[in-house]
Amino acid sequence: MSAALTVIMMACLTGVACSGGTGEDTLERVRAAGVLRVALTQANPPWNFLDRDGRPAGYDVDVAREVARRVKAARVEFVGSDYASFIGGIRADRFDIVISGQTITARRGEQVGFSRPYAVNAVSIFVRRGDTAIHGLSDLAGKRIAVSEGTVEAEFARARVPGADLRIYKNATLGLTDLSWGRADAALVSRFLGLHLTAEKGLAIRPAGPILRTDALGMSFRKESTAFKREVDGAVGGMIADGTLSSISRRWFDGLDMAAELRGLAPKLGGTGTQTTGKEE
């Protein structure tokens, strides 16, 4: 190994360098380049997915186009990624913003900046339709649990299900499909996503037990980009105020008004942006 490479590696290991990109605010980059690079999984309908023609579609995609318009980026470029790579990707300047149903958590907040919440999610257990043994978290011990790597659900299962046999999938679609095939006993997943896939793909699965937690979802970007955050927050606020967010969410979530959900969530949330509900033992 060359000396230069060694120095770079040491710097990375001690956390000195490698924050990625330059010191400029993402807003300057976006305005200069005329393009907003948006990362999403492209595999989590109805949040975001690829439609029949292979084009990005879904709630996040419509929201992203609207945000780009409001922060005056000429064009949007969608980048397919996954939860395990979002934070690393932002820090390595692979994209400008993640708009992919990402839960705002304190730990992620140490690594990246978050916009104000633009959606609400509910985490739920899904089981095979004929399964009557699983009613809540306490029934999951020792069971094969499908999750996607890097998601809040994966962290949640690690922390709350002792001895969980986690089966990690690239995305929720693969995990839920495999659950229906019987190679996992349960899945922890967004209830919207689970219900959507169940209907769309005719999967023989159903939600079981109470909603485990309700999360505020945000868009993430480089922590240092304060001007960008101001612009993005302004765009989200504007979309909530003028009804744009409501009409987008009604289209993708079967009539659900996400702006109303956000208003309902706000008083319940503490500083963490995450709230745990339902019975848990």
Added chain:
Amino acid sequence: MDLITASLPSLLSGLAITVVLGGVSFALGFLIGGLVALARISRFGVLKVAAIAYVSVFRGTPLLIQLMLVYFGLPQLGVRIPPIPSAILAFTLYSAAYLSENFRGGILAVHGGQWEAAGSLGMPYHRIMSRIVFPQALRVATPAIGSRFIALMKDTSLASVITVVELTRVAESVGSSSFRYVEAFVIAGVVYWLVNSALSAGQEILERRMARAYA
């Protein structure tokens, strides 16, 4: 580095799975590859064509696609195989295709005069192959076979996409739950490198031992 200590047990169990995947698939691939090589050079047209088709398909398509087909494709046809056996199946079929070509090269490198000499002594085909030709072929093919083993060890990282918790999956989990990506992947890389260095050392010893008779 407390990240290493904290994640050591999971790294070790990931390494164990990686070694099992690589070792078992290589051993099975070695057997099947040998049979495919024999079929490929046989006088029976059907066997020959089948072997050529097999090698062409499994060498000509990405391993990742073969893995996904076995794990997510076969269930559509009613065949559900658990993650680790799925991975071993795909890795075995894939490496057997390559190894059969290594064997074939080795067999063809043995001078035709040896076949004639052994045949003139009245030895039957299977005995000429097992006693005279194959041992020499193996010696010729050892460097290529060793490289195949090392390549397979690294290819096993693909099993992470079908939920097998091998070394790369552990590194990804450690990275995404601690956000220390550099450390997690450097540690996993070093472990792969150590394993493969041991394999190359073993290969060198083997080559030296087999060369002794010719020294």
